[in-house]
Amino acid sequence: MTVIPLFKLPVLCISEILINTDIISLVSLSLISRRSKQLVRTTKTSLAGFNIEIKNDETQVQFVTSEKEDAGSWFFKTEEKECTDTQLMEMRYALFVCSSGCPFFSFEDDVIHSYHSANDIQQSVKLGVEYLRDLFRKPILRVFLYPDDFSASRRPFYMGFNECNNLFIEGEKEIKNEDLKSILENLTIKTQLALMIPTSSSFECNMNGFEFKKIICLDKKNSGHLITREVLMSLKCTLMQFHHTLLTADDIMSFFERWYSPDFAFDCTRGIDIMRRDGLLCTVINRAKVFIFVVWHNRFPDVSGVSIIR
Amino acid sequence: MSVEPEVPIVQVEEVRENPVLYKIISSDNHVFTISEHAVKLSKTLWDLITNLGLTAENALDNPIPVENVNGKNMETIVQFCERHKYDEEEPEYTNYIREFVLPEWDRQLLSIDNEELFQLILATNYLDIQKLMDYCCRVIGDMAKDKTPEELRIIYGIPTDAEDDALERSASDSPGPSG
Known part of the structure; x- marks a missing residue:
């Protein structure tokens, strides 16, 4: 098969071709060289942002476009793999998303899989997410965190980003106070915090500085335990929905009274x-x-x- | 304007039903006839026709030379324009979404060698045929699907950083026009 020398085409043609190229392929293209990355950076795409799903053994970065919720994904997986010769060829392109180990990629059906050692995955996720944010300059729309059974090496949970529009934390086991505190103090949540995980009534955190406008604690037993009177009074949300809280009628009354006579x-x-x-x-x-x-x-x-x- | 007499005139079947015809001569002196509706898809050709003052009466006597496009590409282009001459004008795309589906007929037409496709897209760009440009770009964009960076580097002939650096060095080392 002969070559289509992309860079020898007129600029407008290159631009049209890249507009007609799917997001995953643009990522692949950007990894080839500094010049190809710069080309992708200046391409207009319909990408609206990213959703990130964080589990103990893998992190999924999902590409969300204005027309499709799932326009492709990049899975960072913890798995040691033996590389074939072809995959060894690809390793030079992994430098952007891996500082030490030797992951390799597969590109198939709008999905990228990259494989990392347990020691390397946190740093790789960090580099990968930073790389994508720099490449497309789009926000993190939703983060889904499943903190059950997280190993120490997978902390902190948030890597490569420090703000998102919506954070959903879901699990069966009570989230540790220090974990939740670390998340809330280091991650700027712009719109909504949803807790679908048991929380502790001993949780203490100054919520005055938080930007999110909605807080929802639901589904799971004890999910609303962190909502004490102090937390309730410090929240500045326009929507609050709590299930399973330990709030008393007096707490609610205090909240109401403050609203009724705010002066x-x-x-x-x-x-x-x-x-x-x-x-x-x-x-x-x-x-x-x-x-x-x-x-x-x-x-x-x-x-x-x-x-x-x- | 001289036309080699032995070169056959290429007639695309759909052309015959349209009474207003124009003649185009490719860079290798192949002569094509194309209907008025079809030629309007090329902004460059239609501007040329308008500027030359060609009419239904004198169009066939005044072939239009197109130096930048060879006969093979011109044949594809004429076929394409005749096929799509009555298409409704497509709305401007917004938000960088390309929702069109490449029709099977066009996919077949553009199932050509990469070198030919490269020449065709240059010709399409020169003749300013937006729809054909969209379709060519979709075909080239689709080539990237499911490809690793290394595979893409080969398909698109993209130089590595080392090659780019070497090229830059040799460009800066080479004497300028006065040297």
């Missing part, structure tokens, strides 16, 4: 007043762990019926 005021009587040249007054109060800066646009606000925080 509160700080006691500023012991603060320092500062007046700007234009007459605008502010008060500065420095307490342990809190710095309060109040600007008095209305010098004498009506505080009747408002709770005073001292």
Whole structure:
């Protein structure tokens, strides 16, 4: 078979060809050389982002396009394989996704399989996910994590990314507090956190800084145990759905009361007043762990019926 | 404009039903007739016809020379244009989605040697025939399916990084136009 010298075609033709090439083939093409990678990087695709499914023995990166939820996948598998001569040829292309071991790829039916040793898989997943994100510059849409029976070498769970739109954690065994804390503190979840796994009521984490707008704890027994009164009061979500929580009626009442009478005021009587040249007054109060800066646009606000925080 | 008299005129069957015909001469002096509807699929040819002021009356007396396309490719192109001359105009694609299915007839037409396909896509690009360009690109894009990087490197003749580097070095070492 003769060659189609791709790079000798006019730029517009190359661009049209790449638009007509499926996502998995674009990944394969990008691995050939720096030039081919650059070509793929500048190609417009219908790729919307990635879903990542993390299990103990494999990580699946799924390609999601605007027309298809499953436009192909890359499976990073823990499996030692004997390489054939042809596969040895492919090893030079694995440098991007493997720092030490010698994985090899197979490309078949819109799926890439790459095989890694147990010691190497974490680093390979990290490099692989970073490679794909750099190649297509698309977000991680959904992460599905199944933490049951995870070996120590497979931690941390998140590799190659530090933010995603939606995180789903599912399992039968209670997730360790330190694991959940590590996930929530290191991974920015932009839209939704769904816990379908038993959690502990001793879980402690400051949820004030979290961005996600939805939190769902369901299906599994004890999935809502981490939702204590403190956690509930610190959440700033627009949708919360909890099954199996240990919340009491009093907890719910407190939450409701805060919604019903949200007004509160700080006691500023012991603060320092500062007046700007234009007459605008502010008060500065420095307490342990809190710095309060109040600007008095209305010098004498009506505080009747408002709770005073001292 | 000189046309070798011994070269046969290629008649594509579908052409006969259309009364307005144009003549095209390939780079190797093969002469083709093509209907008005079909030739409109090529933006380059139709612009040329319009600019030359060719009409139904004088079209056959004024063959259009196309220096960049040989007879073999021109035959494929004329067949393609005659086949698709009455197709409805396709909507602009959005969001980089190519939803069209390559028809079997066209897949057969484009089942040619890679070297020929390469020449055909250059000709298609020159003649600016969008639909044929889409179909050629789909065929070439489909070649990548299920291929490893090494297999793709061979099919598409892609130089390795080492080859690219060597090429760059030799280009920078070679004297410029004044040297």
